[in-house]
Amino acid sequence: MRILLVILALLAVSLPGMLQAGDAYRAVFELTSDNPKQWTAVLNNVENLRKALPGTSVEVVAHGPGLQLLMREHNSEVAARMEDLAKQGVVFAACQNTMKRMNVSPDQLSPFAQTVDSGVAEIVRKQQAGWAYLRSGG
Amino acid sequence: MRILLVILALLAVSLPGMLQAGDAYRAVFELTSDNPKQWTAVLNNVENLRKALPGTSVEVVAHGPGLQLLMREHNSEVAARMEDLAKQGVVFAACQNTMKRMNVSPDQLSPFAQTVDSGVAEIVRKQQAGWAYLRSGG
Amino acid sequence: MRILLVILALLAVSLPGMLQAGDAYRAVFELTSDNPKQWTAVLNNVENLRKALPGTSVEVVAHGPGLQLLMREHNSEVAARMEDLAKQGVVFAACQNTMKRMNVSPDQLSPFAQTVDSGVAEIVRKQQAGWAYLRSGG
Numbered sequence: 001m002r003i004l005l006v007i008l009a010l011l012a013v014s015l016p017g018m019l020q021a022g023d024a025y026r027a028v029f030e031l032t033s034d035n036p037k038q039w040t041a042v043l044n045n046v047e048n049l050r051k052a053l054p055g056t057s058v059e060v061v062a063h064g065p066g067l068q069l070l071m072r073e074h075n076s077e078v079a080a081r082m083e084d085l086a087k088q089g090v091v092f093a094a095c096q097n098t099m100k101r102m103n104v105s106p107d108q109l110s111p112f113a114q115t116v117d118s119g120v121a122e123i124v125r126k127q128q129a130g131w132a133y134l135r136s137g138g
Numbered sequence: 139m140r141i142l143l144v145i146l147a148l149l150a151v152s153l154p155g156m157l158q159a160g161d162a163y164r165a166v167f168e169l170t171s172d173n174p175k176q177w178t179a180v181l182n183n184v185e186n187l188r189k190a191l192p193g194t195s196v197e198v199v200a201h202g203p204g205l206q207l208l209m210r211e212h213n214s215e216v217a218a219r220m221e222d223l224a225k226q227g228v229v230f231a232a233c234q235n236t237m238k239r240m241n242v243s244p245d246q247l248s249p250f251a252q253t254v255d256s257g258v259a260e261i262v263r264k265q266q267a268g269w270a271y272l273r274s275g276g
Numbered sequence: 277m278r279i280l281l282v283i284l285a286l287l288a289v290s291l292p293g294m295l296q297a298g299d300a301y302r303a304v305f306e307l308t309s310d311n312p313k314q315w316t317a318v319l320n321n322v323e324n325l326r327k328a329l330p331g332t333s334v335e336v337v338a339h340g341p342g343l344q345l346l347m348r349e350h351n352s353e354v355a356a357r358m359e360d361l362a363k364q365g366v367v368f369a370a371c372q373n374t375m376k377r378m379n380v381s382p383d384q385l386s387p388f389a390q391t392v393d394s395g396v397a398e399i400v401r402k403q404q405a406g407w408a409y410l411r412s413g414g
Contacts, residue, residue, distance in 0.1 A: 048396055049396045052373075052397035053401070120186055125191070132399065202317060235328075256327070256329075259328035262329065
């Protein structure tokens with residue numbers, strides 16, 4: 001009985017807003033733009049977020065024209081920066097639906113890039129698992 | 139014991155929204171663009187989401203310039219595709235605030251279109267009932 | 277007793293972030309555009325939301341090029357309208373990261389403007405405290 005009351009108290013405390021005690025923040029960024037200015041903006045946002053809220057889990061989902069962010073052929077100006085972030089735990093996820101549609105093979109992606117079945121599905125899954133969502137650019 | 143059951147009942151009532159065990163995913167898409175390329179992008183996203191996560195509930199909210207997506211005068215190129223999605227349960231919701239401002243009457247909308255009092259309010263309600271949010275296009 | 281523990285476990289799993297009974301709605305708007313047409317659109321959205329759902333808490337976070345929304349030098353056409361909304365409780369928050377990067381001092385902001393350490397971090401905090409999110413413009 002006492003343990004039940006403790007559990008209930010913890011539940012009540014953790015209710016307002018889903019973030020549970022001890023959890024770090026979690027944020028998924030959506031990128032759909034092939035504009036390098038947008039790429040810089042989203043990377044700035046990721047870095048600023050992690051400075052302001054250290055330990056925040058971050059995943060950047062690139063789909064549609066935004067897939068180019070993760071393609072070696074297109075991303076040379078920001079690849080080193082992303083590789084560094086990836087080493088710190090930031091996930092860069094390419095949409096396999098977009099890859100199929102654009103005939104992009106996995107070896108055309110940067111080595112640090114991961115893939116997900118569907119960019120949109122990944123964003124929905126993350127949000128419904130309690131991640132914050134940030135839509136980047138046009 | 140009785141007090142515990144009351145607390146549990148209150149908790150259950152206060153949870154409306156969160157993804158409960160067994161629930162399918164739910165996602166609300168915001169469309170504010172009158173650009174047909176954005177329309178195709180959002181419809182692609184809806185279809186890809188439902189392929190990746192079958193049974194996902196989807197609502198597309200069109201407001202501002204995006205209202206044209208649901209106007210017969212403007213949407214002939216994507217109307218059949220939307221009608222098909224609507225038959226599968228996808229909701230297409232036009233913002234009544236926008237309709238008033240732009241002097242659009244209900245009979246100017248496609249027959250499958252539904253209406254909501256305010257597109258923004260609808261998006262807020264859906265998110266706070268636990269739906270994921272996807273912002274489409276510029 | 278055993279059934280109670282099962283219910284509690286299910287509740288804990290389903291927790292991530294719901295609107296509580298009695299709560300008003302809460303929405304955070306992100307503005308990153310220096311385009312006055314976007315400013316008018318976001319202010320329209322804020323007003324329409326508060327008409328449709330009276331009592332909704334609203335915060336508008338301006339960062340990146342969107343910081344100009346809150347700078348006296350740039351916002352003369354919408355300042356009075358924002359001041360009025362601020363008096364009604366709408367929060368307008370300028371990103372201090374952006375201010376540093378653009379060498380903007382607090383006295384260059386409108387008097388009603390507040391500041392936050394990081395616009396993106398603020399948006400993540402709000403969402404993970406249960407606020408709905410609306411991304412405005414390109």
